[in-house]
Amino acid sequence: MNIAVIYGGKSGEHEVSLVSASSIARNIPxxxxxxxxxxxxxxxxxxxxxxxxAALRADPKAVLSVVAAPARRVxxxxxxxxxxxxxxxxxxxxxxxxxPVLHGTFGEDGxxxxxxxxxxxxxxxxxxxxxxxxxxxxxxxILWQAAGLPIVPFVAARFAEWSSEADRRSxxxxxxxxxxxxxxxxxxxxxxxxxAAKASTREELERRAGEAFLWDDKILIEPFIPARExxxxxxGNDAPVAYTPGEIVPSHEFYDYDxxxxxxxxxxxxxxxxxxxxxxxxxxxxxxxxxxxxxxxxLSRVDFFVDKRNDALYLNEINTIPxxxxxxxxxxxxxxxxxxxxxxxxxxVHLAKARFDARRALxxxxx
Ligand SMILES: Nc1ncnc2c1ncn2[C@@H]1O[C@H](COP(=O)(O)OP(=O)(O)OP(=O)(O)O)[C@@H](O)[C@H]1O
Ligand SMILES: [Mg+2]
Numbered sequence: 462m463n464i465a466v467i468y469g470g471k472s473g474e475h476e477v478s479l480v481s482a483s484s485i486a487r488n489i490p491x492x493x494x495x496x497x498x499x500x501x502x503x504x505x506x507x508x509x510x511x512x513x514x515a516a517l518r519a520d521p522k523a524v525l526s527v528v529a530a531p532a533r534r535v536x537x538x539x540x541x542x543x544x545x546x547x548x549x550x551x552x553x554x555x556x557x558x559x560x561p562v563l564h565g566t567f568g569e570d571g572x573x574x575x576x577x578x579x580x581x582x583x584x585x586x587x588x589x590x591x592x593x594x595x596x597x598x599x600x601x602x603i604l605w606q607a608a609g610l611p612i613v614p615f616v617a618a619r620f621a622e623w624s625s626e627a628d629r630r631s632x633x634x635x636x637x638x639x640x641x642x643x644x645x646x647x648x649x650x651x652x653x654x655x656x657a658a659k660a661s662t663r664e665e666l667e668r669r670a671g672e673a674f675l676w677d678d679k680i681l682i683e684p685f686i687p688a689r690e691x692x693x694x695x696x697g698n699d700a701p702v703a704y705t706p707g708e709i710v711p712s713h714e715f716y717d718y719d720x721x722x723x724x725x726x727x728x729x730x731x732x733x734x735x736x737x738x739x740x741x742x743x744x745x746x747x748x749x750x751x752x753x754x755x756x757x758x759x760l761s762r763v764d765f766f767v768d769k770r771n772d773a774l775y776l777n778e779i780n781t782i783p784x785x786x787x788x789x790x791x792x793x794x795x796x797x798x799x800x801x802x803x804x805x806x807x808x809x810v811h812l813a814k815a816r817f818d819a820r821r822a823l824x825x826x827x828x
Contacts, residue, residue: 585759
C-alpha cells in the first residue's frame with residue numbers, strides 16, 4: 462500500500478507533529494511504500510527525500526524535518542483520486558491512503574479533511590464535520606449534552622459580547638450565579654492549554670478572559686474542577702472500540718502548557734489508570750458514546766475529569782489526531798490493551814480505506 466504521511470504544518474503544534482509523524486513512518490511495516498509529505502510553516506507542501514525515511518529506520522531517535530525544496534513542491538489535484546491526487550512537477554504520485562499527522566488548526570479541524578474529500582483520497586481519521594466540531598469545545602459540549610452525556614457546565618462568551626460592557630457584565634453575572642469561585646477560563650478552539658487559566662475573583666476572570674481571547678474569538682468559562690485527568694483511546698468507524706484508560710498526573714496545579722511540553726517532570730503517565738473495575742467500564746462506555754455522538758471515524762482520544770471531591774466523572778474534550786509519539790498516551794493505551802504500535806497504524810490505514818469505500822458506494826447523481 463502507498464501511504465502518504467503528512468506532517469509539520471502551519472500550526473503551533475508543528476514540532477510535536479514532526480515527532481508523532483516520525484514514529485508513525487518508522488512503524489509502517491515493510492512492504493508498504495511511505496511517501497513523506499512535509500508541510501512548511503507557511504503552509505506549502507513538499508515531498509521529502511526517501512533518505513529521511515532510511516535515517517528514521519536506522520536511528521530510533523531521528524526526527525523528520527521539512528525541507529522546502531521548490532522543485533519538490535506538492536500539488537493536490539481535485540478529483541485526482543488515488544492515482545493522481547498528489548503530484549510533484551506534474552508527475553503523479555500514487556497514494557492509497559493519506560495519513561495526516563497534524564495537530565490543531567489546519568490539521569485536526571476539518572480543513573485538510575475537506576481537501577482530501579475534494580481530491581477523492583482516502584484519509585485516516587474523522588471526516589470534515591466531526592473534525593470541525595471536535596475542534597470547537599463549545600459545539601462538542603452541546604452535542605454531548607444533547608446525547609445525555611456528563612459534561613462540565615459552561616458559559617460561552619464571544620469577543621463581540623465581551624467587548625460590550627453591558628454584555629460582559631451579564632456574562633460574568635451568569636457565571637457567578639451558576640458556578641462558585643474559582644472558575645476556569647479557556648479558548649473554545651485552541652489546544653496545548655494555551656490561554657487556559659484558573660480565576661478566583663471577578664477581576665482575575667476579566668484578566669484571564671482577555672488572555673484567552675488572544676487565541677480565539679470565543680471562550681468558555683467553567684467551574685474549576687480539582688480533577689484527576691483520565692484519557693481513553695477509541696478507534697473504529699461503525700463499531701468503535703475503547704481501550705484501557707490511562708491517567709495523567711500533572712505536578713502543576715493543572716495540566717498547563719509547561720507541564721505538557723516544557724517541564725520534563727510536568728506530568729506522570731499511568732496506564733492503566735487506577736480506577737477500579739466499575740469506573741473503568743464506565744469510562745470506556747462513555748468514550749464510545751462521546752465518539753459516536755460526534756459521528757467520529759478512525760480514532761480519537763477522549764479526555765475525562767474525575768472530581769477528586771466526590772469521584773464524579775465528566776467528559777472534558779476529544780482530540781481527533783492525538784499525540785502519536787512512541788511515548789504518547791494514545792498509542793500507549795492501545796498497547797496496554799494488546800494492540801502494538803505498528804498494528805495500530807495499519808488498523809487506522811485500513812479503517813480509512815473502509816470508510817472511503819463505504820462512502821463511494823453512495824449515490825452522487827440520479828443516473
Ligand atoms: N473546568 C476545569 N477545571 C479545572 N481544570 C481544567 C478545566 N478545564 C480544563 N482544565 C485544565 O486545563 C487543561 C487544558 O484544558 P483542555 O484539555 O480543555 O484544553 P487543551 O488541552 O488546551 O486542548 P487540547 O487537549 O486539544 O490541546 C486540562 O487538561 C486541565 O488540566
Ligand atoms: Mg486537553
